[in-house]
Structures are given as structure tokens and as C-alpha cells.
Amino acid sequence: MSLLSDIGQFLLMLKGMFKRPEKASMYWKELMHQCMEIGFGSLGIVAIISVFIGAVSTIQTAYQLVSPLIPLTTIAQIVRDTVILEFAPTLVCIVLAGVAGSRIASELGNMRVSEQIDALEIMGINTRTYLILPKIAAAMLMIPLLVIIAMALGIWGGRLAGTAAGIISPNMFDKGLADDFLPYNVFFALVKGYVFSFIISSIPAYFGYHVRGGALEIGRASTKAVVVSCVLILFADYILSALLL
Amino acid sequence: MIEVKNIQKKFGDKVVIENVSAQMKPGQCNLIIGASGSGKTVLMKCMVGLLTPDQGEIMYQGENFFAMDHEQRTNIRKEIGMLFQGSALFDSLTVEQNILFPLDMFTTDSSSQKLKRVNEALERVNLKDVNRKFPAELSGGMKKRVALARAVVLNPKYLFCDEPNSGLDPQTSLVIDKLIKDLTVEFNITTVVNTHDMNSVMETGDYIMYMYQGKKEWEGTRKDIIFSKNQLLNDFIFASEFLKDAKDMRMLEEAGKIPNVRNMDDMTRP
Numbered sequence: 001m002s003l004l005s006d007i008g009q010f011l012l013m014l015k016g017m018f019k020r021p022e023k024a025s026m027y028w029k030e031l032m033h034q035c036m037e038i039g040f041g042s043l044g045i046v047a048i049i050s051v052f053i054g055a056v057s058t059i060q061t062a063y064q065l066v067s068p069l070i071p072l073t074t075i076a077q078i079v080r081d082t083v084i085l086e087f088a089p090t091l092v093c094i095v096l097a098g099v100a101g102s103r104i105a106s107e108l109g110n111m112r113v114s115e116q117i118d119a120l121e122i123m124g125i126n127t128r129t130y131l132i133l134p135k136i137a138a139a140m141l142m143i144p145l146l147v148i149i150a151m152a153l154g155i156w157g158g159r160l161a162g163t164a165a166g167i168i169s170p171n172m173f174d175k176g177l178a179d180d181f182l183p184y185n186v187f188f189a190l191v192k193g194y195v196f197s198f199i200i201s202s203i204p205a206y207f208g209y210h211v212r213g214g215a216l217e218i219g220r221a222s223t224k225a226v227v228v229s230c231v232l233i234l235f236a237d238y239i240l241s242a243l244l245l
Numbered sequence: 246m247i248e249v250k251n252i253q254k255k256f257g258d259k260v261v262i263e264n265v266s267a268q269m270k271p272g273q274c275n276l277i278i279g280a281s282g283s284g285k286t287v288l289m290k291c292m293v294g295l296l297t298p299d300q301g302e303i304m305y306q307g308e309n310f311f312a313m314d315h316e317q318r319t320n321i322r323k324e325i326g327m328l329f330q331g332s333a334l335f336d337s338l339t340v341e342q343n344i345l346f347p348l349d350m351f352t353t354d355s356s357s358q359k360l361k362r363v364n365e366a367l368e369r370v371n372l373k374d375v376n377r378k379f380p381a382e383l384s385g386g387m388k389k390r391v392a393l394a395r396a397v398v399l400n401p402k403y404l405f406c407d408e409p410n411s412g413l414d415p416q417t418s419l420v421i422d423k424l425i426k427d428l429t430v431e432f433n434i435t436t437v438v439n440t441h442d443m444n445s446v447m448e449t450g451d452y453i454m455y456m457y458q459g460k461k462e463w464e465g466t467r468k469d470i471i472f473s474k475n476q477l478l479n480d481f482i483f484a485s486e487f488l489k490d491a492k493d494m495r496m497l498e499e500a501g502k503i504p505n506v507r508n509m510d511d512m513t514r515p
Contacts, residue, residue, distance in 0.1 A: 022351070110336070115329045115331055116334075116335055116336075118329065118333065119329060122405075123322065124318075124319040124320075
């Protein structure tokens with residue numbers, strides 16, 4: 001019953017977002033602010049994770065490919081496909097659910113508890129449109145870009161680790177990257193990026209916007225938002241893989 | 246003018262407000278008083294449309310707020326300013342940006358005009374050199390004054406104040422009360438204040454409505470309170486022995502049986 005009620009309220013929240021803005025320039029300003037917060041605010045952690053995941057992938061792939069019959073370029077191919085298909089979109093988005101998702105939930109939760117949302121309502125502002133829509137739009141603009149950056153940095157990290165450990169030469173790695181490259185994989189990763197970015201922004205917005213109580217409830221809402229977002233990302237990952245691959 | 250007509254509000258099976266009616270006139274401070282849990286905040290939230298009553302009407306200039314369409318409600322809300330109990334300032338914005346916010350959202354004034362209005366509003370609430378400060382850097386009283394400046398910067402017709410004195414020392418409370426009173430008279434605002442601060446009641450209450458367990462128990466002016474025989478009201482307002490004595494003194498003064506000490510004080514002052 002509670003799940004159905006939550007789904008109903010979530011859909012009503014989404015419906016309520018699509019109202020005419022009171023002043024377009026203020027909404028544009030808020031969208032840019034959210035792009036900075038979600039996009040640039042998460043760039044550092046995305047870069048670190050991507051480089052290390054790529055590096056570890058290269059070393060572990062090389063560790064398992066011991067047969068002399070398998071060409072070294074295969075390492076690069078495996079790293080490329082794993083990073084593009086799974087690590088960049090899924091792992092990065094799970095991390096972003098923690099970074100950006102908890103920020104969205106706690107920001108809205110704090111605004112709700114300290115009556116800032118009520119203050120906006122009294123001013124005659126549609127708070128769903130002003131507070132939630134720019135966050136979802138910013139996430140859907142910036143997170144796919146972060147996924148692309150994660151792909152590039154992951155592959156670069158793999159190349160760097162392979163060279164530094166003497167596993168594979170840079171030329172050999174580059175050759176492996178170009179072999180049997182399927183652009184569709186990038187498209188698939190971007191589809192995942194868009195779906196996950198919607199989950200990362202809308203679920204925490206729902207939990208934050210509907211907080212009742214005090215500081216403790218903000219913390220609970222934030223944790224719940226991250227947990228639910230992560231589970232939904234993994235579920236959506238499976239569905240998309242089954243449908244599109 | 247705001248008219249409250251037979252408002253009823255339930256949460257589940259619990260009736261929080263029962264058949265409350267009142268008339269709040271412009272240019273005066275209309276006070277809703279009552280103990281915690283008596284329903285005064287719920288009533289105020291119904292009046293501003295944050296909660297929808299189960300029954301009854303809230304009339305703004307003769308128009309039922311809850312029968313209005315979205316655009317009409319938005320227009321009414323643009324004429325409402327509200328001072329929240331916790332100030333409700335936007336944490337991430339400076340004082341100046343907080344007060345600029347409604348101007349940015351609803352006016353087409355130039356930046357310099359808006360800035361001028363912000364400074365005028367800050368001056369009106371006796372604040373200066375705080376434009377660049379964030380709410381976290383202000384004291385409770387200053388936050389209330391900034392929130393008041395934000396509430397009145399669009400020259401509202403209606404001002405709602407939810408417990409404006411909570412968490413403030415008596416002196417700062419008097420400053421806030423005086424500001425609310427002055428703004429109400431100066432701009433002919435219909436002001437509605439939720440309070441259980443007795444200083445506010447006696448200093449600013451032009452119209453006072455006492456709520457008890459969700460019902461309107463008593464209404465009148467601050468002078469009427471002195472002579473009221475309503476036991477529940479007297480127990481609430483004059484809760485301590487000190488306040489009971491003060492009430493007796495005031496009754497004797499008003500009846501002319503003892504000299505008015507404050508007037509004598511005025512006369513003897515050089």
C-alpha cells in the first residue's frame with residue numbers, strides 16, 4: 001500500500017513539474033546553477049573512479065589472459081568494452097547516486113523542514129517546477145556528459161596502467177582499441193546514462209521534497225533516496241541490457 | 246479584508262479546527278492567540294492556502310480563495326507576505342539575494358531599481374551593512390528582520406506572521422512587534438499574527454481571537470482582554486501571579502480608581 005502510494009505521489013510530483021514558469025530567466029539561472037552543482041561538482045570523483053577502474057581492469061584482464069595464443073590487443077578490447085558498456089555508465093551513476101542524489105535529497109529536505117518551500121509557495125511560485133524540474137533537467141544534461149568523460153578517462157587509465165606495469169605497449173593498446181569497435185556500444189551507454197540520470201535526480205527529489213519532521217528525517221530520506229536509486233539503477237541496467245543488447 | 250468563514254480542518258479523525266469564523270481588517274494587527282496545539286498555525290496555513298480546509302471559505306476581498314483557479318490564486322499570493330517562525334530564509338543566498346528573490350521573480354524593474362528597493366526594505370527594518378552576509382551569520386532577531394524585509398518588499402496587501410517572537414529576547418521581540426505594527430499602519434496592510442507572546446498581545450493586538458482546542462473561544466480588542474471574564478482566556482493570558490497583579494492594576498487604572506502610572510511618568514519626565 002505504501003509502495004503504491006509512493007508511486008502515485010511520485011507520478012503526481014512529475015506531473016506537477018510541468019507548469020508554466022513564473023519567469024523564464026529565473027528558471028534558466030536555476031538550471032545553470034544545478035548544472036554546475038551536479039556536473040562540475042561531481043567531476044573530480046568521476047575522474048578519480050574512472051581512471052582507477054580502467055587501470056584495475058587492464059591489470060586484472062592481463063592477469064587472467066595467460067595464454068600466449070591470445071593477442072595482447074585483446075586486453076585493450078576487453079578494457080574498452082567493459083568500461084564503455086558497464087563501468088562508465090553504471091558504476092559512475094551508482095557513485096553519482098551517492099554524491100548528487102544525497103545532495104538533492106538533503107537540500108530539498110532541509111528546505112522543506114525549514115519552511116523555505118512553504119515560503120516559495122506563499123510567494124506564488126510552483127515549487128515543483130522551480131525546485132525539481134531544473135534538477136532533473138540538469139542531471140539529464142550533465143550526467144551523460146560525465147559518462148562520456150568517464151569512458152575516455154577509464155580507457156586512458158587502462159592504457160596508462162598497462163604501459164606503466166609493462167603489460168602492453170601504448171601502440172598495441174591503441175591498436176586493440178580500434179579493433180572491432182562498435183559505435184552502438186557508446187549509444188547503448190548513453191541510453192543507460194539518460195535513464196540513470198533520471199533515476200538519480202527524480203528519486204532523491206521525491207524523497208527530499210516529501211520529508212516530514214526534522215534533521216533526523218532528512219538523514220533518513222537521504223539514505224533511503226540513495227538506496228532506492230542504486231537498486232533502481234541496477235534493475236534498469238538489467239532491463240536495458242536484456243532489451244538492447 | 247480577509248474573512249474566515251466556518252473553517253473546519255481534520256487530520257484523520259482528529260478535528261484540529263472546528264467552525265472558526267473571523268474578520269481581519271486592513272490597517273490593523275489581527276492576532277490569533279492560543280496554547281500550543283490549539284490550531285492557530287493550521288488556521289494560518291489554511292488562510293494562506295498551504296493547507297486546504299475540509300469545510301468553509303477564506304475570502305480575500307470578497308472572493309473565496311479555494312474557489313479560485315490557479316492563476317487567480319497565484320495573483321492573490323503575490324499580494325501576500327509571510328514571516329515564518331524560523332524565518333525561512335534561503336540558506337544558500339545572501340541577505341541581499343534573499344530580498345531580491347521576489348523582486349527578480351515578479352518584477353521587471355532594472356537591477357539598480359531592485360537594489361534600491363532592497364536597501365529601502367532593509368532600512369525600514371533597521372538593518373544596515375548586512376547585504377553580503379549569509380543567514381547563518383545573523384542573529385535570530387536579525388534573521389526575523391531580514392525575513393520581514395523580504396515579506397514586505399513587494400508591498401503586500403496581506404502580511405502573515407507565524408510566531409514572530411519565538412526564540413527572541415524580550416527587547417528584540419518588542420522591536421519586531423513595533424516593526425510589524427508600524428508597517429501595518431503605514432501601508433494599510435491586513436496583518437495576521439499567530440502568537441502566544443503576551444507583550445505582543447497587549448502592545449499590538451487591534452483584533453484578538455483566542456483559540457482553545459480548535460475552536461474560537463473569545464474575540465475582542467486588547468482593552469477588552471483586561472475586562473474579560475472568560476476564565477479560559479484569563480488563565481491563558483494572565484498565567485502567572487505577576488501578570489494577574491498587572492491585570493488588576495490595569496483594571497483599576499482603566500476604571501480611574503488609581504492614577505495612571507505611565508501617564509504620571511510622562512508628566513514628570515523633564
